[in-house]
Amino acid sequence: MKHKACELVHTRNYFVEHFICKHLTKTCVWIATSCNRSMSETILSVSGLEKYYGTFHALKGLDLEVKRGEIFGLLGPNGAGKTTMIRILVGLIKPNKGTVRYFDKIDLKDLNDALPRIGSIIEEPRFYPYLSGKLNLQVSARYYPKGITKQRITDLIELVGLTGRESDRVSTYSQGMRQRLGIAQAMLNDPEIIILDEPTNGLDPKGIIELRQLIIRLKEEFGKTVILSSHILSEVEQMADSMAIINKGVCVSQGNVSELLSKNSVSVSLETDDLAASKVMIEAMGYSVTQDQKAINFNAELDAIPNVVSKLTAADHKIFRLDHRRKLEDYFLKLTAA
Amino acid sequence: MVALVTGDLISGEAAMGTLRYSLTKPIGRFKFISAKWITAMLYSLGILLLLGVFAYGLSLVIFGPGDLLVLNADGLVVIRDAELFWRFMAAFVFAFISLTTVASLSLMLSAFSNNSVGPIVLTMVVIIVFTVISSFEMSFFDPIMPFLFTNHMGLWRRLFSDPIPTAEILRSAGILVLHSLVFFGITQYHFKNKDIIE
Numbered sequence: 001m002k003h004k005a006c007e008l009v010h011t012r013n014y015f016v017e018h019f020i021c022k023h024l025t026k027t028c029v030w031i032a033t034s035c036n037r038s039m040s041e042t043i044l045s046v047s048g049l050e051k052y053y054g055t056f057h058a059l060k061g062l063d064l065e066v067k068r069g070e071i072f073g074l075l076g077p078n079g080a081g082k083t084t085m086i087r088i089l090v091g092l093i094k095p096n097k098g099t100v101r102y103f104d105k106i107d108l109k110d111l112n113d114a115l116p117r118i119g120s121i122i123e124e125p126r127f128y129p130y131l132s133g134k135l136n137l138q139v140s141a142r143y144y145p146k147g148i149t150k151q152r153i154t155d156l157i158e159l160v161g162l163t164g165r166e167s168d169r170v171s172t173y174s175q176g177m178r179q180r181l182g183i184a185q186a187m188l189n190d191p192e193i194i195i196l197d198e199p200t201n202g203l204d205p206k207g208i209i210e211l212r213q214l215i216i217r218l219k220e221e222f223g224k225t226v227i228l229s230s231h232i233l234s235e236v237e238q239m240a241d242s243m244a245i246i247n248k249g250v251c252v253s254q255g256n257v258s259e260l261l262s263k264n265s266v267s268v269s270l271e272t273d274d275l276a277a278s279k280v281m282i283e284a285m286g287y288s289v290t291q292d293q294k295a296i297n298f299n300a301e302l303d304a305i306p307n308v309v310s311k312l313t314a315a316d317h318k319i320f321r322l323d324h325r326r327k328l329e330d331y332f333l334k335l336t337a338a
Numbered sequence: 339m340v341a342l343v344t345g346d347l348i349s350g351e352a353a354m355g356t357l358r359y360s361l362t363k364p365i366g367r368f369k370f371i372s373a374k375w376i377t378a379m380l381y382s383l384g385i386l387l388l389l390g391v392f393a394y395g396l397s398l399v400i401f402g403p404g405d406l407l408v409l410n411a412d413g414l415v416v417i418r419d420a421e422l423f424w425r426f427m428a429a430f431v432f433a434f435i436s437l438t439t440v441a442s443l444s445l446m447l448s449a450f451s452n453n454s455v456g457p458i459v460l461t462m463v464v465i466i467v468f469t470v471i472s473s474f475e476m477s478f479f480d481p482i483m484p485f486l487f488t489n490h491m492g493l494w495r496r497l498f499s500d501p502i503p504t505a506e507i508l509r510s511a512g513i514l515v516l517h518s519l520v521f522f523g524i525t526q527y528h529f530k531n532k533d534i535i536e
Contacts, residue, residue: 053535090362092534115364122362126355143363185359 042104043068043193043225044089049098051084051249058084060249061098066227066242068192071219073240073257074229077336081249082229083123086197089227090120102193116144119191121199125182129171133162133181136170140185148188156184160214176207183214194218195227200235208235215239233328237261247336261331265299268308271321272296278317282308295321339385340437341465344378344444345457348529352452352536361534371449371529375522378445382437390430408498415500429494432511436491439514440465442521449525452536487517 042065049062059081066072076082087093089100091111101107102114127136134153141148157166160180170178179199186194196215200208216239218224230236236243237257244254253260271294272278279289279296285308287298300308305324312319348371351357360370406417417425443464447457468488471479483489490510496503 087358087534092358092361094531094533112364112366115362118362120362122358124355126359128354128356140359140363143360143365145364 041068042066043102044227045099045101045104046085046089047099047101049085049088049100050096051081051088051093052096058249059088059095059098062246062249062251064244064251064254066193066225068225069219069223070241071215071226071228071239073236073243074227074246075233075236075243075332076229076231076246078231080246080336082231082246083197085246086120086122086195086227086229089195090118090122091115092122116146116189117192118195119186119189119193120195120197121179121182121186122195122197124175124198124201125178125185127170127178127181127185130169132167133157133170133173133177133184134166136181137185137188141188144189152188152190153184156187159187160184161210174207175202176204176210179203179207179211180214183211183218187218191224193225193227197229198231199228200230200232212239233332237328245332245335252335253331261328265330266302266305266324267297267330268300268305269295269297269321269323269325270319272312273318273320278312281312281315281317285311340378340382340441341444341458341461343381344441345448345461346454347374347378347445348448349451349457350448350454352534353454355536357536358534367530368526371526375442375445375525378441379438382441383434386430386434386437390426394426406498410495410499412499415498417498417500425497429497432494432497432507435511435514435518436494439487439491439517439521442518442525446521446525446528449529449532484513487514490514 044064044066046062046064049059050057051059062081062085064085074082074085084093088095088108091108095108099107102111103117106114127133128139131139134157137153137156141153157163160183162177162180162184165173165177170181173181183194183196183199186196199215200211203211212235215226215228219226228236228240240257242255243257243260244251246252270278270282275291275296279291282289282296282298287300287308289296289298291297302324305322309319309322348357351360361367403419405419406422408415408417440461444457444461447460451457465488468486472483472486472489490513493507493510496507
């Protein structure tokens with residue numbers, strides 16, 4: 001009896017130990033991850049990058065810094081140099097000048113040491129059309145010296161929502177499915193950085209939403225750093241934590257998306273009981289105001305809005321609605337107009 | 339056939355867009371080109387083996403075993419049955435060296451191009467033009483004759499001469515190997531520094 005009781009105690013102890021171990025590990029991982037994030041480790045830094053195509057100066061001393069665990073948006077009009085920079089990052093193009101440093105220690109000349117930790121989609125993903133999605137992934141997997149398990153390929157197919165179609169030829173895939181297969185290919189080596197060049201190009205709205213959700217999942221669930229180039233402003237605004245705007249081969253702005261946008265005026269729409277009187281009053285505060293049938297609209301610094309509201313309410317104006325939008329379009333156009 | 343396949347090995351991938359995906363993997367360009375070159379060699383060898391088996395096998399079936407009568411520049415040569423197999427083998431080894439040169443040339447042109455048809459056509463044009471020049475008996479072309487690799491490619495026929503001009507055959511084989519190495523070297527150098535912008 002005593003013996004059985006001992007066994008029970010031991011068994012309980014084992015479960016308790018196991019429970020503590022499991023949760024301690026989870027806690028340690030959480031603390032480590034949090035520390036890592038709060039340390040804001042620079043995972044990629046680009047400095048003074050220059051590239052000539054003949055006499056055309058595509059990149060004119062580009063500087064960038066990407067932190068670990070963030071979605072980094074690379075914005076710029078067509079021909080700004082985004083794709084050139086991304087191709088340099090993955091070693092497809094050699095720069096004429098400047099440095100690229102991954103993980104704070106690996107330069108471009110040793111890029112092969114960094115590539116096992118990087119996944120990428122350069123422009124639209126391309127596959128062998130006569131092979132199935134799964135076979136394409138298996139072919140790509142052979143490039144990695146440490147090897148990729150079959151289970152990893154199956155897991156990735158599931159992650160990108162291609163289960164059931166993985167044995168079909170890629171030539172039968174829609175653009176959205178190819179894009180998702182491209183993400184699976186980029187994720188094969190469980191990379192720390194995923195570089196996506198114009199990932200939503202050619203996708204229908206449903207495909208764009210699915211891809212956007214997948215990219216956010218990559219960051220939030222898997223802790224990946226995603227570098228995303230796009231000329232679709234809303235795409236970057238919705239997904240990115242930080243961004244850089246490139247224009248004519250130089251970086252004209254870089255920083256946290258919300259901070260960058262909050263530094264700039266916002267577009268305010270205001271609905272009051274007396275639009276005409278409110279308009280006069282706001283104009284008296286020095287703002288340029290337009291009025292339509294339902295509301296008055298003006299641009300103001302974000303910090304100045306409470307002041308406007310308090311002055312209107314002090315003058316007995318009834319405010320029914322106040323909207324403000326941080327307009328990335330305005331900011332983008334301001335920086336790239338020249 | 340060799341030009342058709344090897345001319346497409348790099349440019350075909352560039353045209354399909356898969357080249358940029360292969361090169362963003364941690365393998366290095368030297369390894370990539372070397373793998374393509376070895377594939378080109380294996381393919382040439384495969385074609386040659388197939389041809390050899392057919393040629394030798396069909397000859398045996400149609401004409402049966404025995405001595406071989408060969409009509410060449412030296413006149414009528416009788417090759418004894420006992421010597422026939424190794425002479426055939428030596429001729430195929432020489433032909434393999436020749437095809438290696440064609441494959442290396444085609445692969446080199448493929449590295450310079452982003453479309454599949456160009457390198458294939460250009461390889462054929464080079465071979466045809468060189469062969470035509472080689473066949474002209476004009477002193478005007480004499481200075482360039484030793485540099486035309488096609489001049490050396492037909493020397494497998496001399497393995498059915500009596501006696502066999504061993505020194506001449508080895509010299510030609512050496513020149514062909516040298517051509518292959520130069521083509522391979524140019525391919526590696528060009529590809530190492532090539533910007534992949536397609």
